[in-house]
Amino acid sequence: MPDMSPSEPQGLERKGRKSFIERGYPMAEEKKVEQTDAGTETGTKKAKMPKKKKFIIVGVVAVVLVAAGAGFMVWHEQPTFCNAICHTPMDAYVETYVDGSTDAYGNELASDQEKNSMMAYMHGKYKLANCLDCHVPTIGEQVTEGMHWITGNYEVLGQNKVGDTILAERSTDDLVKARNLDSGNEFCSNSKCHSGSGDHGTMTRDELVALTAGLSDTRNPHLAQHGEVACSECHNAHSQSVNACSQCHSDAPIPDGWLSVSDYAAKTKL
DSSP states (O other), X not given: OXXXXXXXXXTOOOTTOOOTTTTTOOXXXXXXXXXHHHHHHHHTOOOOOOHHHHHHHHHHHHHHHHHHHHHHHHHHTSHHHHHHHOHHHXXXXXXXXXXXXXXXXXXXXXSXXXXXXXXXXXXXXXXXXXXXXXXXXXXXXXXXHHHHHHHTOSOXXXXXXXXXXXXXXXXXXXXXXXXXXXXXXXXXXXXXXSBOSSGGGBOOHHHHHHHTTTTOSXXXXXXXXXXXXXXXXXXXXXXXXXXXXXXXOTTOOXXXXXXXHHHHHHHTOO
């Protein structure tokens, strides 16, 4: 006969039987979470970079920095550096050094004599000097000029005949002020350029007079008949040179390519 005794109600556990939770066994989801957490913790651990590799990276960076610095210093001595950084107002001056077809005022110079009368072009053409041989940079001067350029706090003369901005002219006394030299004439007359037997290797006045003795019997431009005259009164770097004696003396010799005082005034008028 079939057992007709009443069965246990569904959903009720037998007396004395404990569930998995009561026995302390983790559920499947808990195991999954623990495994996931454990995996995450393990995954966040990064492998240490070998010391040898670190040294290689540091060495490569150092080489790149040294090469970049050396390249910058070479570029810094080129005339193209001047107008690449200070596009205004250096374009007109760089052209007088590199090309010489125009002066800083935008006047066309056709002959070699006219071009060579510009000291910048002549010194560059014959590789006698570059920009920094004349415009010797000091840290203080470069910082000051850089700040003037950034702020626009510099004096300009105006625009030349081809539309380039040019600066007000400066004497050689102005140009050597940052170097604490005694005279503006040392801009040209010094042991590295026009040297002689004078103090610090400079050329003496007598040596200058002897150099141009054959230019004229009566109008030797280096004979200081009216006191000391600055070199820059006649010798111009970025425009044609001029014989300052011609301002008063009509018989003053004008070398080929040079200008008289009156012609210079007409050509440099903006």
